[in-house]
Amino acid sequence: MAKIAILPGDGIGPEIVAEAVKVLKVLDLPLEMETAPVGGAAYEASGHPLPDATLDLAKSADAVLFGAVGDWKYDKLDRPLRPEQAILGLRKHLGLFANFRPAICYEQLTHASSLKPELVSGLDILIIRELTGDIYFGQPRGRRTAVDGHFPGADEAFDTMRYSRPEIERIAHVAFQAARKRGKRVTSVDKANVLETFQFWKDIVTEVHAQYPDVALDHMYVDNAAMQLVKAPKKFDVIVTGNMFGDILSDAAAMLTGSIGMLPSASLDKNNKGLYEPSHGSAPDIAGKGVANPLATILSAAMMLRFSLNQPQAADRIESAVGAVLSAGLRTPDIWSEGTQKVGTREMGDAVVNAI
Amino acid sequence: MAKIAILPGDGIGPEIVAEAVKVLKVLDLPLEMETAPVGGAAYEASGHPLPDATLDLAKSADAVLFGAVGDWKYDKLDRPLRPEQAILGLRKHLGLFANFRPAICYEQLTHASSLKPELVSGLDILIIRELTGDIYFGQPRGRRTAVDGHFPGADEAFDTMRYSRPEIERIAHVAFQAARKRGKRVTSVDKANVLETFQFWKDIVTEVHAQYPDVALDHMYVDNAAMQLVKAPKKFDVIVTGNMFGDILSDAAAMLTGSIGMLPSASLDKNNKGLYEPSHGSAPDIAGKGVANPLATILSAAMMLRFSLNQPQAADRIESAVGAVLSAGLRTPDIWSEGTQKVGTREMGDAVVNAI
Ligand SMILES: CC(C)[C@H](C(=O)O)[C@@H](O)C(=O)O
Numbered sequence: 001m002a003k004i005a006i007l008p009g010d011g012i013g014p015e016i017v018a019e020a021v022k023v024l025k026v027l028d029l030p031l032e033m034e035t036a037p038v039g040g041a042a043y044e045a046s047g048h049p050l051p052d053a054t055l056d057l058a059k060s061a062d063a064v065l066f067g068a069v070g071d072w073k074y075d076k077l078d079r080p081l082r083p084e085q086a087i088l089g090l091r092k093h094l095g096l097f098a099n100f101r102p103a104i105c106y107e108q109l110t111h112a113s114s115l116k117p118e119l120v121s122g123l124d125i126l127i128i129r130e131l132t133g134d135i136y137f138g139q140p141r142g143r144r145t146a147v148d149g150h151f152p153g154a155d156e157a158f159d160t161m162r163y164s165r166p167e168i169e170r171i172a173h174v175a176f177q178a179a180r181k182r183g184k185r186v187t188s189v190d191k192a193n194v195l196e197t198f199q200f201w202k203d204i205v206t207e208v209h210a211q212y213p214d215v216a217l218d219h220m221y222v223d224n225a226a227m228q229l230v231k232a233p234k235k236f237d238v239i240v241t242g243n244m245f246g247d248i249l250s251d252a253a254a255m256l257t258g259s260i261g262m263l264p265s266a267s268l269d270k271n272n273k274g275l276y277e278p279s280h281g282s283a284p285d286i287a288g289k290g291v292a293n294p295l296a297t298i299l300s301a302a303m304m305l306r307f308s309l310n311q312p313q314a315a316d317r318i319e320s321a322v323g324a325v326l327s328a329g330l331r332t333p334d335i336w337s338e339g340t341q342k343v344g345t346r347e348m349g350d351a352v353v354n355a356i
Numbered sequence: 357m358a359k360i361a362i363l364p365g366d367g368i369g370p371e372i373v374a375e376a377v378k379v380l381k382v383l384d385l386p387l388e389m390e391t392a393p394v395g396g397a398a399y400e401a402s403g404h405p406l407p408d409a410t411l412d413l414a415k416s417a418d419a420v421l422f423g424a425v426g427d428w429k430y431d432k433l434d435r436p437l438r439p440e441q442a443i444l445g446l447r448k449h450l451g452l453f454a455n456f457r458p459a460i461c462y463e464q465l466t467h468a469s470s471l472k473p474e475l476v477s478g479l480d481i482l483i484i485r486e487l488t489g490d491i492y493f494g495q496p497r498g499r500r501t502a503v504d505g506h507f508p509g510a511d512e513a514f515d516t517m518r519y520s521r522p523e524i525e526r527i528a529h530v531a532f533q534a535a536r537k538r539g540k541r542v543t544s545v546d547k548a549n550v551l552e553t554f555q556f557w558k559d560i561v562t563e564v565h566a567q568y569p570d571v572a573l574d575h576m577y578v579d580n581a582a583m584q585l586v587k588a589p590k591k592f593d594v595i596v597t598g599n600m601f602g603d604i605l606s607d608a609a610a611m612l613t614g615s616i617g618m619l620p621s622a623s624l625d626k627n628n629k630g631l632y633e634p635s636h637g638s639a640p641d642i643a644g645k646g647v648a649n650p651l652a653t654i655l656s657a658a659m660m661l662r663f664s665l666n667q668p669q670a671a672d673r674i675e676s677a678v679g680a681v682l683s684a685g686l687r688t689p690d691i692w693s694e695g696t697q698k699v700g701t702r703e704m705g706d707a708v709v710n711a712i
């Protein structure tokens with residue numbers, strides 16, 4: 001019996017997670033699911049976005065299915081109490097260093113992209129973002145009086161970007177191994193021309209590459225990568241990069257597909273235990289209206305079955321069902337277009353269940 | 357008599373700068389121009405990408421017209437000797453803290469964008485990137501043995517992100533003042549949800565905004581900004597951000613227009629002395645072939661006349677001439693399309709001269 005921690009969170013989180021749970025249940029697998037509050041919902045309930053009980057549940061589970069966190073109404077809280085601290089805390093405490101962010105353009109939704117159809121049709125890239133290092137967690141950080149720089153004596157704020165050799169090695173291995181199962185090409189994105197951290201990154205990725213002669217590696221500066229994603233996204237296969245650059249590039253790539261409401265993500269630890277969540281956010285503006293697209297969360301559940309629960313057939317069944325529902329013309333408002341049938345969150349979930 | 361330092365640099369730099377110089381000369385203004393090597397060319401000539409003589413010339417001049425630097429062949433050099441150190445050194449030693457990067461989609465070139473025409477037609481956004489602070493120049497940086505983090509005892513590399521109050525204040529003023537002359541809207545891009553530096557940035561930009569009640573301010577996280585640029589770039593007017601985020605976003609925005617070969621840039625100090633350069637790079641692959649687009653450099657010269665040399669009419673004349681040449685259907689290969697006339701670098705420069 002595998003145990004799944006269900007953390008719905010804020011905004012549209014509860015609605016979309018409910019549909020994914022429905023889909024998981026119909027598969028009739030030996031799964032035990034336990035729900036706990038996270039983010040703003042947890043703050044409201046108990047004064048902290050990641051209560052101990054929630055963290056303990058996540059730690060004891062074999063996998064975590066996560067909705068989304070955040071709402072404008074928490075913007076005024078001190079940083080440690082804000083909803084997004086929950087996701088940072090889960091990454092850190094569970095050691096989820098490898099973030100898989102596929103950017104796939106579904107044939108049926110090509111028109112939804114901002115890009116010309118020929119540039120995105122068939123797009124299938126995988127961004128692997130390091131998730132527990134870099135400037136996200138680097139110490140020291142804070143405020144102080146500047147002792148040097150342009151304005152010695154002035155107030156300043158600072159953060160530390162850092163990567164150690166084993167952190168870079170392990171994410172490089174993840175990227176090369178993932179590339180082996182796909183197009184066999186890795187683009188490592190850095191800013192080695194400016195940053196010590198990313199010169200080190202580039203050197204170590206190059207070293208690790210020696211163990212993967214069957215995979216091609218190239219290096220690209222982050223500014224150029226942002227340009228190439230806009231210009232010719234299909235030229236990429238696997239992109240591997242640090243936490244900060246990965247945050248920016250994976251969101252840009254997701255938006256390129258035009259259907260971010262379709263994109264799942266996985267954040268894995270060294271034993272392939274993972275947290276699974278849609279690539280989109282909590283969308284407080286449409287929360288509770290029953291119009292959110294549950295497919296990214298449903299596809300995240302499929303990723304969970306494949307990566308953490310060793311149930312690849314069940315994952316296939318979900319993914320085929322999602323394909324069938326799209327082919328049948330069902331669309332939530334975010335991906336709707338003339339000639340297709342507009343449905344709500346629950347109808348979409350039901351349709352996937354029926355297709356299974 | 358104003359003095360201009362002409363720094364052609366590497367790759368296509370010399371070719372495109374030659375055309376801009378030709379255009380400046382035909383305007384018959386009281387300008388004295390002096391040329392010096394920079395980047396790889398300077399390294400070849402004298403062993404350093406930014407020789408003292410070049411830096412002294414740039415310091416003594418009223419403005420700098422810069423081509424481009426860099427070539428793969430210098431990749432193996434130690435970082436301090438690589439071509440791009442010249443541009444970082446010029447920014448630092450000249451105090452060029454305010455980088456203006458317009459992303460404009462010329463009506464005649466709308467089709468060249470990766471984006472659907474309706475999303476970019478009429479696009480006119482201005483990215484103001486802080487250019488002498490942030491993680492680009494923050495000390496300390498280097499390699500060491502980790503004392504904490506995930507792998508204490510391991511080798512690590514690190515950099516310091518930092519911004520002081522006066523650095524943020526002055527770039528915020530630049531942004532609000534620029535917005536006053538255009539759409540009166542500023543979007544400040546940060547990552548305040550994760551970084552101390554950018555919470556400080558956000559707070560201070562908000563404070564400075566109190567002095568500009570006629571300008572609207574909103575705040576956006578950098579990952580969201582990358583998405584919104586892809587989704588609906590026309591929603592932006594002025595974007596202000598730090599050095600690192602600005603590097604990524606300004607290149608992405610430039611590429612969105614589809615005609616990065618058309619985009620000038622200015623980097624200004626506190627007295628509006630500036631360095632002007634095309635937004636694109638040195639393109640070593642097409643160097644010496646006479647096919648590079650000189651228009652971004654010619655338009656950079658126009659920006660120079662307007663911002664640093666107080667010659668707005670002359671700037672207007674250049675910009676109108678460029679418009680006329682485009683309307684006449686002349687195109688270098690990078691912006692060529694069916695039904696227009698393909699011309700080389702020199703022919704394009706000559707056409708602008710004739711249109712003036
Ligand atoms: C909410 C925020 C802290 C988070 C991040 O920056 O990692 C989010 O943008 C993401 O990508 O999951």
Ligand SMILES: CC(C)[C@H](C(=O)O)[C@@H](O)C(=O)O
Pocket residue numbers: 193194223440443444603
């Ligand atoms: C060459 C490099 C150091 C530079 C930067 O990162 O600033 C370039 O990308 C730019 O934007 O001018």
